[in-house]
């Protein structure tokens with residue numbers, strides 16, 4: 001699943017390549033992906049230049065005069081820029097040809113992603129697009145705002161971090177990195193975190209995500225490649241700080257990676273965990 005740093009990289013690369021260029025072709029090979037909220041289909045885009053690409057929640061919104069194409073890649077969706085001769089189409093769902101810039105292909109092994117063709121700006125009609133929480137890379141994501149969000153939570157901290165309606169957004173990989181940076185056990189109950197814990201967690205989100213965005217941009221891999229090898233604990237065996245063997249724990253069905261030494265369980269976390277049987 002593309003996480004925020006991946007999406008920002010894809011957005012920047014696609015804008016660089018496609019902005020201002022006209023759509024000259026379209027192919028839809030997986031109709032289940034596309035929902036048209038206007039009368040018509042992808043051919044409505046023909047002849048229109050791409051004005052800009054916006055990122056909101058897990059969506060990339062391709063904006064044309066009069067029309068928006070909003071794509072949510074969900075678990076397995078990938079974007080690819082291809083030349084017309086490139087026959088490697090894999091699990092192609094749809095493609096848009098751009099004048100002088102080849103084809104933008106959207107591939108989806110699981111056909112779980114969705115693309116919505118809507119009237120420009122009609123974002124409320126697109127399920128989930130406006131439902132996201134506060135953008136964690138925006139200036140509005142302050143310590144005060146984060147602390148007040150956290151105060152009302154009754155769940156475990158990792159589940160809170162992954163809640164897209166609260167925070168826009170962290171996925172599995174960066175939730176682990178953030179908790180490791182803050183030294184907080186993934187199963188800690190939000191209400192047991194002190195003010196200092198909350199501030200440390202906020203700062204860890206800002207630091208880890210800004211670093212990741214810069215690192216993914218610096219590596220400048222093709223947009224279908226997910227750059228993750230700089231992560232410290234996700235899918236790793238050993239803690240880079242203390243050398244302990246990293247552990248995995250199920251938090252609401254998701255695998256969390258953490259260091260039992262650098263992210264010790266608090267007493268309350270252990271008690272609550274036993275009680276709920278999770």
Ligand SMILES: [Zn+2]
Pocket residue numbers: 239240241242243244259260261262263
């Ligand atoms: Zn450690």
